[in-house]
Amino acid sequence: MSDSENDQDIKYLIDNLVTYPNFPKPGINFRDTFALFRNPVTFKKVIDLFSNHISKLGADVIVGLESRGFILGGAICYNLGIPFVPIRKKGKLPGKVIEFSYKLEYGQDIFEIQESAIKPNQKVVIVDDLIATGGSCMAAIELLKIIKAEIIECVILVELSDLNWRKNVSVPMTSFIKFDSES
Numbered sequence: 001m002s003d004s005e006n007d008q009d010i011k012y013l014i015d016n017l018v019t020y021p022n023f024p025k026p027g028i029n030f031r032d033t034f035a036l037f038r039n040p041v042t043f044k045k046v047i048d049l050f051s052n053h054i055s056k057l058g059a060d061v062i063v064g065l066e067s068r069g070f071i072l073g074g075a076i077c078y079n080l081g082i083p084f085v086p087i088r089k090k091g092k093l094p095g096k097v098i099e100f101s102y103k104l105e106y107g108q109d110i111f112e113i114q115e116s117a118i119k120p121n122q123k124v125v126i127v128d129d130l131i132a133t134g135g136s137c138m139a140a141i142e143l144l145k146i147i148k149a150e151i152i153e154c155v156i157l158v159e160l161s162d163l164n165w166r167k168n169v170s171v172p173m174t175s176f177i178k179f180d181s182e183s
């Protein structure tokens with residue numbers, strides 16, 4: 001896929017992304033990526049963007065963050081023929097798990113991964129639909145470091161770039177669509 005095709009696809013995705021002003025509270029513009037997932041044309045463009053980018057990284061495993069990262073990750077892994085591993089909220093995974101507690105702007109949460117899901121030094125790419133403050137992405141990075149995965153990159157569909165989360169993330173990041181949180 002050429003850069004101009006990428007640019008055209010990204011513009012098409014932006015044009016089809018739905019924004020809900022003042023949701024979930026006043027002053028927040030909610031970027032609804034489900035609008036892209038429920039349309040087969042836009043969903044294919046999303047998965048192709050991710051797949052084309054990730055295919056050049058040499059990943060052994062794709063890790064998807066709960067819950068929209070599961071939708072993306074499964075489809076990307078199908079395209080690339082590599083395994084998918086979920087990182088989930090506490091209490092959702094069977095067997096032995098490793099957990100990492102992290103702070104949210106309104107409290108605290110815990111991510112878990114199955115202990116045997118990723119072997120030490122496996123090359124991992126983290127995928128998710130949207131990054132705002134970066135809390136869940138940073139928690140996933142820390143959790144993967146505990147199990148000694150080699151994190152190649154985090155690949156995100158939509159980035160709220162004005163929230164300055166990148167300064168806290170210790171691995172390469174790619175996002176395809178950038179917005180300010182209030183625009």
